[in-house]
Amino acid sequence: MNKKIFIIVALLLSIACSMSCSDKKPKYKNRVFEFFLNYNPTWEVKEHVGSAIVVFFSPRVDESDYFQEILTISVQDMTKPISLSEYTRSMVEMITAVGQQTNTTTSSILESVPIKISGKPAHKLVYTLTQYGNPPEFVEAGVSPRIDAEGGTIQMMLVWTMKESRVYLFTYVAQKDSYDIFVKDIDAMIQSFRFL
Numbered sequence: 001m002n003k004k005i006f007i008i009v010a011l012l013l014s015i016a017c018s019m020s021c022s023d024k025k026p027k028y029k030n031r032v033f034e035f036f037l038n039y040n041p042t043w044e045v046k047e048h049v050g051s052a053i054v055v056f057f058s059p060r061v062d063e064s065d066y067f068q069e070i071l072t073i074s075v076q077d078m079t080k081p082i083s084l085s086e087y088t089r090s091m092v093e094m095i096t097a098v099g100q101q102t103n104t105t106t107s108s109i110l111e112s113v114p115i116k117i118s119g120k121p122a123h124k125l126v127y128t129l130t131q132y133g134n135p136p137e138f139v140e141a142g143v144s145p146r147i148d149a150e151g152g153t154i155q156m157m158l159v160w161t162m163k164e165s166r167v168y169l170f171t172y173v174a175q176k177d178s179y180d181i182f183v184k185d186i187d188a189m190i191q192s193f194r195f196l
Contacts, residue, residue, distance in 0.1 A: 025038040025039060025040060025041060025192075026038065026039060026041050027039075028045060028054060028056075029196075033053055033166075033168075034196040035073075035118075035193060035195050036194055037189050037190075037193040037194070038188070038189065038192040039056055039185075039189050039192075040189075043058060043071075043185065044057040044059075045057075049072070052072040053073050053074055053075055054072070056070065056071040056072075056189065057069075057070055058174075061178075067174075067178075069174040069178060070172070071170060071171070071172050071189060072171045072173075073169070073170055073171075074168075074169050075168055075169070077165060077166055078165045078167060081165065084121050084122075084123065084161075084162055087160065087162070087167060088112075088123045088125075088160075091125060092109065092112060092125065095107055095109060095127050099129070107127055107128065107129045107130075108127060108128050109125065109126070109127045110126045110155075111124065111125070111126040112124070112126075117159070117161045117168075117190060118161070118193055118195050120161050120163065120195075122161035123159070123161075124157065124158070125158045125159075126155065126156070126158075127156055127158075128153055128154065128176055129153065129154050129155075129156065130152070130153040131152060152175065153176040154173060154174065154175055154176060155175070155176045156171065156172060156173050157170075157171070157172040158170070158172075159172075159190055163195055168193075172186045
């Protein structure tokens with residue numbers, strides 16, 4: 001009788017473990033920059049894309065989905081000490097300036113709030129960027145025709161935190177209309193971020 005109870009308990013524990021283990025998300029770990037995070041297994045992961053340490057690509061909705069939403073993580077080694085508030089101020093100024101540089105681009109800040117990542121102070125900035133027509137230098141060079149109609153609008157989330165002299169920058173880029181589709185995945189990835 002005791003043997004039967006032991007077998008039943010062992011079987012139940014095995015089933016419970018396999019169910020909880022299947023819910024676990026894969027983990028991306030970077031030993032060089034000393035961090036890890038969990039991500040949705042439907043997202044594609046590529047390292048060393050441009051200046052990014054790692055890029056997570058959203059799954060395609062269908063075959064006509066030509067714009068993949070992405071989350072990039074990059075790390076900046078600061079040459080001189082800078083506070084989180086100074087870095088935040090410079091980022092807000094940069095985003096505002098992008099929309100005022102030419103008559104072909106506008107930007108609009110939707111949210112700018114302090115948050116915490118891995119127990120450290122951080123900041124989140126959400127904004128839209130709209131391209132109108134073609135850049136003037138392309139039009140003048142005869143490479144592109146002048147188009148005054150509104151172009152595509154993207155919505156971006158920038159999140160950054162600091163550790164010692166490094167800034168860890170997360171950048172989520174999506175078309176404005178599809179931003180909300182993947183933002184829960186993005187928030188979950190950022191909130192799972194931990195320093196090693």
